[in-house]
Amino acid sequence: MANIKALTGNDAASYAMKQINPDVVAAYPITPQTAIVEKFSEYVSNGEVDTEMILVESEHSAMSACVGSCAAGARTMTATSSQGLALMWEIMYIAAGLRLPIVMTIVNRALSAPLNIHCDHSDTMGARDSGWIHLFCENAQEVYDTVIQAVRIAEHPDVQLPVSINMDGFIISHEVENVEVYDDSRVKNFVGEFKPRVSLLDVNKPVTVGPIDLQDFYFEHRRQEAEGMRNGLGVIKEIEAAFNKEFGRSYGVVEGYRLEDAEVAIVGLGSTMGTLRSIIDEARSAGKKAGFLKIRSFRPIPRDEIIAALKNMKAVAVLDRADALNAVCGPLLMDIRSVLYGNLDVPTVNYIYGLGGRDILTADLNMVIDDLLNIVKTKKIKQELTYLGVRE
Amino acid sequence: MSLEGKQKGWRELAMGAVLPAGTSEQYKTGSWRAFRPVWIKERCIHCLQCWLICPDFSALAKDGKFDKFDYDHCKGCGLCAYICPVKGKAIEMKKEAEG
Numbered sequence: 001m002a003n004i005k006a007l008t009g010n011d012a013a014s015y016a017m018k019q020i021n022p023d024v025v026a027a028y029p030i031t032p033q034t035a036i037v038e039k040f041s042e043y044v045s046n047g048e049v050d051t052e053m054i055l056v057e058s059e060h061s062a063m064s065a066c067v068g069s070c071a072a073g074a075r076t077m078t079a080t081s082s083q084g085l086a087l088m089w090e091i092m093y094i095a096a097g098l099r100l101p102i103v104m105t106i107v108n109r110a111l112s113a114p115l116n117i118h119c120d121h122s123d124t125m126g127a128r129d130s131g132w133i134h135l136f137c138e139n140a141q142e143v144y145d146t147v148i149q150a151v152r153i154a155e156h157p158d159v160q161l162p163v164s165i166n167m168d169g170f171i172i173s174h175e176v177e178n179v180e181v182y183d184d185s186r187v188k189n190f191v192g193e194f195k196p197r198v199s200l201l202d203v204n205k206p207v208t209v210g211p212i213d214l215q216d217f218y219f220e221h222r223r224q225e226a227e228g229m230r231n232g233l234g235v236i237k238e239i240e241a242a243f244n245k246e247f248g249r250s251y252g253v254v255e256g257y258r259l260e261d262a263e264v265a266i267v268g269l270g271s272t273m274g275t276l277r278s279i280i281d282e283a284r285s286a287g288k289k290a291g292f293l294k295i296r297s298f299r300p301i302p303r304d305e306i307i308a309a310l311k312n313m314k315a316v317a318v319l320d321r322a323d324a325l326n327a328v329c330g331p332l333l334m335d336i337r338s339v340l341y342g343n344l345d346v347p348t349v350n351y352i353y354g355l356g357g358r359d360i361l362t363a364d365l366n367m368v369i370d371d372l373l374n375i376v377k378t379k380k381i382k383q384e385l386t387y388l389g390v391r392e
Numbered sequence: 393m394s395l396e397g398k399q400k401g402w403r404e405l406a407m408g409a410v411l412p413a414g415t416s417e418q419y420k421t422g423s424w425r426a427f428r429p430v431w432i433k434e435r436c437i438h439c440l441q442c443w444l445i446c447p448d449f450s451a452l453a454k455d456g457k458f459d460k461f462d463y464d465h466c467k468g469c470g471l472c473a474y475i476c477p478v479k480g481k482a483i484e485m486k487k488e489a490e491g
Contacts, residue, residue: 097408097409098408098409098410099407099408099410100408160407160408197407197408197410198408198410205412206412206413206414207410207411207412207413208410208411208412208413208414208415208416209408209410210409211409211411211415211416212419213409216399217399217405217409219402220400220401220402220405221402221405221408221409223402224402224403224405224407224408225408227402
C-alpha cells in the first residue's frame with residue numbers, strides 16, 4: 001500500500017536526502033530553504049543517516065566544500081536559495097567544469113534589491129549558464145521524485161554534471177501536500193552506490209584536479225562539458241523510465257497538458273503550471289481551445305520536444321517568473337523563441353509575472369488565454385511583452 | 393594559435409581536465425622569467441633557505457647542499473635572492489635580457 005505523508009516541499013527534499021544518505025552535505029541556511037538543512041541536520045543528529053554534515057560560514061564555502069568532497073569521491077548534496085545561490089555562483093561553474101555530480105535543491109526566491117524573501121526565478125536564471133542541469137518542479141511530490149532521480153542523472157557516466165532541483169519558494173517549499181514516499185530500501189537500491197570518476201583520496205592514483213588550462217586545451221574541455229549537457233536530455237529520460245518502472249511515476253522532460261487539439265498554449269516553469277491545470281480545464285469547458293507546456297528540464301533545453309508539442313499552435317504565450325532586464329523579454333522567452341525560430345512560425349508573446357512572490361491570479365491567467373485567442377482571431381499582436389499583475 | 397593535428401581532440405581528453413598528478417613538470421614556465429637567479433658558489437653557506445622558500449621547487453639541492461637552479465621552471469620571482477642570509481648575497485637576480 002502506498003505510504004502517503006503530509007510533507008512540505010522542503011520536507012520532501014530533505015526526506016529524499018535522508019533516503020539517499022549522501023556521504024557529505026555542506027550547507028548554509030537561507031530562507032526559504034532553511035527547513036531543508038534544519039531537517040537534514042536533525043536526521044544527522046539522530047543517527048538516521050551516515051552523512052558528514054559540514055556547517056559552513058557562507059554559501060560560497062558550502063559549494064566549495066561540496067566541490068572538495070565530491071572530488072574526494074564522496075556523494076555530495078546541498079541546498080540553497082536566492083542570495084545564497086548568487087554567492088555560490090563562482091563555484092557552481094567550477095563544479096560543472098570539473099564534472100562533479102553534486103546535487104542541490106534550489107528553493108527559488110527573488111534576488112535583492114529591494115530585499116524580498118518570496119518566490120521568483122531570478123536566482124536560478126542567474127546561474128543559468130553555469131553548466132548545471134536545472135530541473136523545475138510543480139509540486140512537493142515532483143520535488144521528492146526529482147531529488148531521487150537527480151542523483152543518478154548527475155552521476156551518469158555520459159553526463160557527470162551537477163544537477164539542481166528547483167521548487168518555488170513558499171508556494172511549494174512551505175505548503176503541506178500529500179506525498180507518496182517509497183521504502184528506504186527501494187530508494188537505496190534505485191540510487192545505487194556512488195562510483196566516483198575522481199578521488200583525491202586515492203593515494204595509489206594521485207590526480208591533479210583543476211589544473212591551469214590555457215589556449216591549447218581549455219576550449220576542448222569546454223566542448224566536453226557541452227557534450228555532457230547534450231547527453232543530459234537522453235539520460236534524464238532514461239533515468240525517468242527506470243524510475244517509472246520502479247515507482248510508477250513519470251513527468252517527462254516537458255509535459256503537454258491538453259495540447260493535442262489546442263490552438264493556443266502557455267509555456268512556463270514551476271508551480272504556476274499546477275494552477276494552470278484547473279484554469280485550462282475551465283477554459284476548455286467554456287469552449288476555449290487552450291493547453292499548456294510545462295518545461296521540466298530547463299537545462300538542457302528539450303528542443304525537439306518543445307517543437308513537437310507546439311507544432312499545431314496558432315499562438316503561444318511564455319510565462320517568465322524573472323526579468324532578464326535586456327529591454328526586450330524574459331529569459332524563458334529567449335529560449336523558446338530560439339528553439340521555435342526556423343522550425344515553427346507561430347506568434348509568441350511574453351508575460352513577466354510573479355516577481356518577488358506576487359500572486360498569479362486566475363484572472364491573470366484567463367487574460368493570457370484570451371489574449372492568445374485574440375491574436376489568433378485578429379492575426380495581430382497587441383503587446384509582445386506584458387508585465388502581468390504589476391500596478392500601473 | 394592552431395594546434396590541430398598536434399594535440400588530442402576533445403573526445404580523447406580526460407573528462408574535466410582531471411590529470412595524473414605532477415604534470416606541471418612537463419609545463420616549462422622558465423620563459424616567463426624577466427630576472428634570472430644566479431648562484432655565486434663561493435659565497436654560498438648551503439643553509440638551503442632558497443630551497444625551502446622557492447614556490448616552484450626550482451632551487452635544487454643535492455646531498456644536503458645547494459646544487460643548481462631549474463631554469464626550465466623558475467619564473468624568476470626572486471624569493472631565493474630575497475631570503476638569502478649571506479651578506480652581499482649568494483644569489484643575485486640578473487636581467488634575462490643581459491644574458
